[in-house]
Amino acid sequence: MKKVGIIMGSDSDFPVVEKAVNTLKEYGVPTRVHVYSAHRTPAEAKSFAENARKEGYGAIICAAGMAAHLAGAIAANTTLPVIGIPIKAKALEGIDALLSTVMMPPGIPVATVGIDGAQNAALIAIEILSVSDESLAEKLQEARDKKAAAIREKDRELSEKYSID
Numbered sequence: 001m002k003k004v005g006i007i008m009g010s011d012s013d014f015p016v017v018e019k020a021v022n023t024l025k026e027y028g029v030p031t032r033v034h035v036y037s038a039h040r041t042p043a044e045a046k047s048f049a050e051n052a053r054k055e056g057y058g059a060i061i062c063a064a065g066m067a068a069h070l071a072g073a074i075a076a077n078t079t080l081p082v083i084g085i086p087i088k089a090k091a092l093e094g095i096d097a098l099l100s101t102v103m104m105p106p107g108i109p110v111a112t113v114g115i116d117g118a119q120n121a122a123l124i125a126i127e128i129l130s131v132s133d134e135s136l137a138e139k140l141q142e143a144r145d146k147k148a149a150a151i152r153e154k155d156r157e158l159s160e161k162y163s164i165d
């Protein structure tokens, strides 16, 4: 199976990124995690992106806050799919990172999830790998079915408890 790379701009991003790591672990996806910053360690970030395809990665998740150019910088150096997680920092509540990550000029895409949307980032990476991996496709469907069953149960409970004749 292809690997997923998770890159974050700072170890201070990890409390959010951990949800992506856990989701990939749940699905049994080989994952490598690194702190590479587009501005503090740009050489490492560039080298990772340039070598990722030949090293067996299928998707790269990039998490960064503030003027978050990490996902764009990684995408500039690979044609693998790059998924950006805008991290919520204090000053602008993550709007800064959201706009920096999502507003890529045409030609170098970054698939951007919501602010702190680490679980969805992992799920998109898994969906990408599932195109050529039937067991992942089955696991994704099972998880959806389970979620839908749980919601139906909640519907039944609330409906019984609060409906008024």
Ligand code: RP5
Residues within 6 Å of the ligand: 008, 009, 010, 011, 012, 013, 037, 063, 064, 065, 066, 087, 089
């Ligand atoms: C970004 O700056 C990082 O991704 C992090 O979200 C933010 C703050 O970094 P630290 O100052 O906490 O290392 O590059």
